[in-house]
Amino acid sequence: MDTKKLLDILDIIQEANYPKEHEHFGGAHLIVTNKQPRKDFREDYPGDVVVVTPDASELSWLVFQLKEVYDDELDYLNKYGFYPGLGNAMNNMLQRKSTLKEVMLYTVLQSVLFWIISPEIPKKEEIIRDLLEEKAGPVPEPEDDGLTIGQILRANEEGRPIAENRNQAMHEWMGKAMGKETGIKDK
Numbered sequence: 001m002d003t004k005k006l007l008d009i010l011d012i013i014q015e016a017n018y019p020k021e022h023e024h025f026g027g028a029h030l031i032v033t034n035k036q037p038r039k040d041f042r043e044d045y046p047g048d049v050v051v052v053t054p055d056a057s058e059l060s061w062l063v064f065q066l067k068e069v070y071d072d073e074l075d076y077l078n079k080y081g082f083y084p085g086l087g088n089a090m091n092n093m094l095q096r097k098s099t100l101k102e103v104m105l106y107t108v109l110q111s112v113l114f115w116i117i118s119p120e121i122p123k124k125e126e127i128i129r130d131l132l133e134e135k136a137g138p139v140p141e142p143e144d145d146g147l148t149i150g151q152i153l154r155a156n157e158e159g160r161p162i163a164e165n166r167n168q169a170m171h172e173w174m175g176k177a178m179g180k181e182t183g184i185k186d187k
Contacts, residue, residue: 001115002069006108009065013104018061025060030083032060032090049087055100059090062104066111073115085114 012018025032029048034056041050051059063086067074074082089110093103 001073002071005065006069006112009062009069010105010108013062013101013108016101018058018104020057022057022061022064024056025063028079028083030063030087032056032063032087047084049084049091051087051090051094053090053094055103058100059103059107062107066108070111070115082111082114085110 024034030051031037031048032051032053034052034054036052037050041048053059063083066086070082086107089107090103093106098106
C-alpha cells in the first residue's frame, strides 16, 4: 500500500482539488457512470456494481487513484472483491444523499477496511469488535437470538432493522458504535 499517496488523496478530497472531468471507471465488476445502463444490463452482467451519479468523473478519478494506492496488493482474484466493494460504498452513501466529499471519504475508508477485514485474515470479527469497542465500550451480552456481530454490522450498514428480540443494551451499543441514534425505545 502506498500510504503517502493515500494521505495525498485525503488532502485532495479535503481541499476539493480533484479533477471535475475524468475518464469513467469500468472493470473488475464495477462501473462508474453518469448514464443509466440499458434495461437488460442486469441480465447480461448480474454481478456488476453500477454507480450512476452526476459525479461519475470525480468518483472515477478516486477509483483510479485507489487502484494506484493498492497496486502491490491487488491481484487477478481480489480485485473482484475490492472494486465492487468501492462501488457498494459509493452507492450506500449516495442513497443517503451524502455530499460528494462524504462519499469520497467513506470510499477511501472502505478501501482501507477491505485489506484489514479481508476474507484471508482470520478472526476478522474480532478485529471489528475491537475497533468498535474502542469507540463504544465493551459489547453488552446479547440475548441468545443466534445473530453474530457480523450479521448485526451488516444489517446496520444496510439500514435493515436488527431482530426484534435483540436486547435494548445491544441496540444502544450499536447506535453508539456506529455514531447513530437507534430510535429504539423500551416498550
